[in-house]
Amino acid sequence: MIIQDKKQQRNWKPIIKQFEAVLGKNGVVQRREELITYECDGLTSYRQRPAVVVLPRTTEQVAEVVKICDRHNIPFIARGAGTGLSGGALPTEECVLIVTAMMRQILNIDLENQQVVVQPGIINNWVTQAVSGAGFYYAPDPSSQIICSIGGNVAENSGGVHCLKYGVTTNHVLGLKLVLPDGSIVEVGGQIPEMPGYDLTGIFVGSEGTLGIATEITLRILKTAESICVLLADFTSIEAAGEAVSDIISTGIIPAGMEMMDNMSINAVEDVVATGCYPRDATAILLVE
Known part of the structure; x- marks a missing residue:
């Protein structure tokens, strides 16, 4: 049978x-x-x-x-x-x-209004490279920013170390051209941060592909800081490092970014990169930009 x-x-x-x-x-x-x-x-x-x-x-x-x-x-x-x-x-x-990896065009750069329009296959770091010569940059910086795409960032609402001060992807997307599940093409948002009506852009960013496919993305870019300084502080306990973060935020000071590393992470980095900057005997360190 x-x-x-x-x-x-x-x-x-x-x-x-x-x-x-x-x-x-x-x-x-x-x-x-x-x-x-x-x-x-x-x-x-x-x-x-x-x-x-x-x-x-x-x-x-x-x-x-x-x-x-x-x-x-x-x-x-x-x-x-x-x-x-x-x-x-x-x-x-x-x-x-x-x-969408073949959709890799920067469609428009508008420095006067601090925005760029890109296709979803553009790599995150390429946006900053395209405008850095004019003194601008794109703030969301996932750890994979040299290889991840803007379309993926929009779908996942990606952040990065600088999201503490500048926010995640949704805070930098002004508008979207979308293909909906029936193949229709719509545009949401616009060229200003606060458009009237429902925040359809905010609904789509982070929807992980469940609502449609972004094919053109209007991004907000920022002026590059005049100078950047990173402070390294070491602590005798992880708890003390965590409390330092709370103390900094409670003063009203919002650093561009903060990252904490425990002893295992410190030594793992030094074993591979050998920077000589991180104290191997510290229980924890805090990097503040």
């Missing part, structure tokens, strides 16, 4: 042809060995190979891909640089993975 799998296998060939009509053959990844790259994001403990990977370059291409998925009732997941540690870009079985 032959027992047939109740799960109906999808015929991907005509669907892939539709994707190729929109993106070209180079914009569609379907070979099994090539799909392995996209099995997981930075959370490597969990893996699932997508059925197809698509690589759009424009908002319109993203919208057309989503419309195809919608017509065929195919689940899709957006992926940026794949550096996230929460599994947000982890494919599901038989899904289409929409990778």
Whole structure:
């Protein structure tokens, strides 16, 4: 007796042809060995190979891909640089993975109004590199800022060491162009921090891809500080270092950033980098910028 799998296998060939009509053959990844790259994001403990990977370059291409998925009732997941540690870009079985890594254009730089418009595949650190010569920078700085994408930052509402003073991604996103799950294109927010009406930008930032895909992002940039100084203080206990943080904040002084390291972290850094700056015998240190 032959027992047939109740799960109906999808015929991907005509669907892939539709994707190729929109993106070209180079914009569609379907070979099994090539799909392995996209099995997981930075959370490597969990893996699932997508059925197809698509690589759009424009908002319109993203919208057309989503419309195809919608017509065929195919689940899709957006992926940026794949550096996230929460599994947000982890494919599901038989899904289409929409990778925005090819959407790497800075569309507009407006120094007078301190804003830039970028595609989601732009790397976080590239924004600062693009405006640093004019004395500006982009404040949110995740530890992966040299490899993580702005689109991923928006999806996860990423922060960084400087979020203490300057806030996380949502505090620096002024507007978004979005592709919704039915393929329609909408714009939310605008070019000023406080737009009238509902804060739809705030709802989308941090929604982890559940509401749609950001294809253009208007970011706020800041003037670079005239000077930067980092203070290192060592403590005989972790509790004392923690209390120092509270004492600093209670005075009304908000440093650009503060980080605490315990003895194990101090020695791990010195073993690898050998800075000579961190006292190996300290129970804890506090770095204040």
